[in-house]
Amino acid sequence: MSEKYDVVVVGGGPAGLSVAYFLADKGYTVVVLERGLEPGSKNVFGGRVYSYPLDKYFPGWRRDAPIERWVRREMLSILCRENMASIGYQLSRKPDGHDSFTVFLSRLLKWMASKVEEKNVLLASNVRVDEMLFRDGVACGVRAGEDKIEAEYVVIAEGANTLLLEKHGLRGRPSPRDIAVGVKEVVRVGREKINERFGLGDEEGLAQFLISPVFGGGFIYTMKEYVSVGVVYRLSFNNHVEGKDVIEELRMHPEISKLLEGGVPVEYSAHIIREGGYKDLMSKPYGKGYVVVGDAAGLILNTGFTVRGVDLAIESGRLAAEAITKTSPGEELSIYMDLLRRSGIIDALKKFKNVPKILSNQRIYVEYPDLICKLLDNIYSVDEFPETLNESLKKAVKGKTSIIRLLLDLLMTVRSL
Amino acid sequence: MSVEERLALTKFEVHSEPHIILRTEKCKTCSFKICVSSCPAGLYTLNESGEIQFTYEGCLECGTCRIVCPENAIEWNYPPGGFGVQYKFG
Numbered sequence: 001m002s003e004k005y006d007v008v009v010v011g012g013g014p015a016g017l018s019v020a021y022f023l024a025d026k027g028y029t030v031v032v033l034e035r036g037l038e039p040g041s042k043n044v045f046g047g048r049v050y051s052y053p054l055d056k057y058f059p060g061w062r063r064d065a066p067i068e069r070w071v072r073r074e075m076l077s078i079l080c081r082e083n084m085a086s087i088g089y090q091l092s093r094k095p096d097g098h099d100s101f102t103v104f105l106s107r108l109l110k111w112m113a114s115k116v117e118e119k120n121v122l123l124a125s126n127v128r129v130d131e132m133l134f135r136d137g138v139a140c141g142v143r144a145g146e147d148k149i150e151a152e153y154v155v156i157a158e159g160a161n162t163l164l165l166e167k168h169g170l171r172g173r174p175s176p177r178d179i180a181v182g183v184k185e186v187v188r189v190g191r192e193k194i195n196e197r198f199g200l201g202d203e204e205g206l207a208q209f210l211i212s213p214v215f216g217g218g219f220i221y222t223m224k225e226y227v228s229v230g231v232v233y234r235l236s237f238n239n240h241v242e243g244k245d246v247i248e249e250l251r252m253h254p255e256i257s258k259l260l261e262g263g264v265p266v267e268y269s270a271h272i273i274r275e276g277g278y279k280d281l282m283s284k285p286y287g288k289g290y291v292v293v294g295d296a297a298g299l300i301l302n303t304g305f306t307v308r309g310v311d312l313a314i315e316s317g318r319l320a321a322e323a324i325t326k327t328s329p330g331e332e333l334s335i336y337m338d339l340l341r342r343s344g345i346i347d348a349l350k351k352f353k354n355v356p357k358i359l360s361n362q363r364i365y366v367e368y369p370d371l372i373c374k375l376l377d378n379i380y381s382v383d384e385f386p387e388t389l390n391e392s393l394k395k396a397v398k399g400k401t402s403i404i405r406l407l408l409d410l411l412m413t414v415r416s417l
Numbered sequence: 418m419s420v421e422e423r424l425a426l427t428k429f430e431v432h433s434e435p436h437i438i439l440r441t442e443k444c445k446t447c448s449f450k451i452c453v454s455s456c457p458a459g460l461y462t463l464n465e466s467g468e469i470q471f472t473y474e475g476c477l478e479c480g481t482c483r484i485v486c487p488e489n490a491i492e493w494n495y496p497p498g499g500f501g502v503q504y505k506f507g
Contacts, residue, residue: 035495037430041503042478106507126499144498161480163495179484183457185423186506226506235455235485243481244420244459251418267506268423270457270479 005031005122007324008142008151010129010164012039014105014310015294016157017112018317019324021057024119026325031151032121033144035128039113040106043159044184044271045309047221047228048207049108050100053314058115066107068223069205071100073198075220076305079212080373084255102205102221102228104186105310132156132168132290138330139289152329154290155320157313160274162296170292171282176235177360178276180217184230185247187263191225197259198222209305212253213366213373215239215246220259227260232273237362243270274300275360278353281346286333291320301348304355304417312345319343354416363409371396371406420459424475432500435473436493437482443490444469452482452491477502 007023009016012034020030036042048071054061077086091099113123132154133141141150158164165171191202198206200222210218216239217232231246233239241249247268250256274280274295281298285291293299294313301308323336340346358364378392387395397403444450450469452461458475461482478501483493495501 035498037499037503040507042501043507044477044479044504045507104506106504109507128495128498161478161483163493174484176485179481181455181457181479181481228506233455235451235481239454242454242459243457246457247423248418248420265418265423265426267504268420268427268477269502269504269507270477270481272480272484 004150005029006151007031007153007155008033008149009155009157010142011157011159011294011296012036012113012123012125013043013109013157013159013294013313014112015296015299015313015317016155017109017116018057018314019155019157019293019321020116020121020123021112021119022318022321023324024116024121026321028324030121031149032116032123033127033129033142033149034123034125036125038110038125039123040109041125043105043109044182044269045105046182046184046219046230046307047102047104047223048100049103050306050308050311052097053311053318055097057314057318065111066103068102068104068226069200070094070203071102071207072204073200073206075206075208077208077210078369078372079210079214079218079250079253079255080369080377082254083373083377084253085372085376100207102207102223104223108310129158129164132164134289137288139287152289153324153333155324156290156292156296157294157317158296160272160295165292165296170287174274174276174280178274178280178356180232180234180273180275181243181270182230182232182273183243183246183270184228184268185251185265186223186267186269187227187229187260187265188225189227189260189263193262194222194225194227210250211365211369212250213370215241215249216365218250220256226266227263229256229260234275234360234362236360237365274298275302275356277302277356278349279356281349284337285340286323286336288332289330291323291333291336293317293320299345299349301352302355302359303352304358315343315345316340352416354412358413358416361409363405364413368406368409420457421475424458427477428503428505429474430500430503431474432496436496436501437471437473437476438492439469439471440490440492441469443488447488447490449487451485451487455481455485457481
């Protein structure tokens with residue numbers, strides 16, 4: 001591989017593939033370098049993608065893409081010691097254009113890759129990029145082992161682990177405070193059992209957020225035949241369960257084990273998640289001859305209720321492609337930042353800039369869920385001496401937390417979300 | 418189910434050379450050893466004399482140890498192209 005391309009893209013994830021997708025339309029020669037056996041081999045996420053960017057840019061995707069189920073049931077649950085407290089939201093009307101679907105990321109990326117290859121983009125798998133190449137301060141290609149791949153523009157779509165950017169001093173290593181680890185297991189449960197146990201129709205999916213005083217956060221997504229269950233733990237917390245045991249801990253919970261009973265696990269996966277929000281966004285995700293897209297740039301939006309990554313990756317890919325078409329080789333690609341600003345992505349990240357602080361407060365996962373569990377337990381354990389809500393609350397709070405701290409946390413939470 | 422059984426579900430193309438190198442002399446003075454509790458694959462273990470032991474074969478390439486190590490004792494890279502974990506579902 002010693003040819004020269006207009007654009008070399010490092011990483012065949014959602015951001016990298018979308019840059020290639022949009023640039024190929026404009027007649028650029030593009031090569032995407034992917035270190036896995038094929039696109040998607042190295043990617044991990046929870047299980048849901050928001051539809052809007054696909055609606056805009058991938059005509060026919062609703063028939064074509066490997067969609068598992070359309071999310072029609074949203075749930076937020078606290079896993080108490082043995083019980084579970086939930087708030088659910090059922091969507092019986094199909095939300096037009098603002099919906100989301102469950103999917104396996106590896107399969108979605110294979111599909112995206114096929115769309116990209118239709119446009120004559122060269123997709124080179126099994127290639128690990130070792131460094132960026134610069135000439136007179138301008139990015140001019142990459143090196144992968146012995147091979148040098150030269151290009152007018154370099155797109156860094158390396159994902160959450162920013163090895164290349166760190167190597168070249170373009171980004172610092174993130175602090176453990178801003179990182180969570182997502183661990184996931186995919187379990188084959190069978191379509192009928194899934195429909196029955198989760199109360200879903202054939203095409204209908206569930207997206208469930210879990211809060212656990214024992215291991216932190218978690219999720220459940222239903223696929224057609226499979227259920228994806230995961231745990232998200234913060235590295236800065238005083239964790240009671242070791243990372244290697246969190247999935248087992250989740251699966252042992254009586255309410256979860258009921259849902260997965262008889263299921264056969266088929267894959268175990270893990271990845272870090274950048275949780276820093278706005279402050280983790282690169283202040284300069286571009287330079288002379290290069291742009292940074294997707295997770296690598298810090299484009300992850302956690303609003304406290306929804307977590308968005310793939311849609312922002314696709315949008316940032318599109319904007320990076322546009323920036324390249326508007327910038328001469330060798331110039332700073334500063335237009336990319338302007339485009340990100342104009343798109344509203346930066347404002348959205350800014351708007352939720354305090355959410356990471358809330359989500360890095362261990363009390364949110366431990367003390368308050370515990371308090372809610374105790375409160376509900378008091379309310380619903382009925383005997384001949386009923387308690388008022390006030391009495392139950394006092395009993396639940398007693399010795400656990402100070403009311404003032406609780407109110408302060410509550411106030412901060414409400415203001416940030 | 419143990420983490421070893423879970424890792425057996427996932428597909429790996431193991432390379433003959435480790436992609437993560439531990440500078441164990443730094444681990445000797447480290448009192449935290451957070452790598453042991455935070456690695457989701459359980460690849461960092463303590464032997465009888467309290468020293469860190471590490472195997473790379475079941476590495477999920479998540480990046481956790483790289484971020485969490487307070488001693489900067491981990492030389493972390495991805496396996497060469499085509500090697501390492503290969504997710505089917507992801």
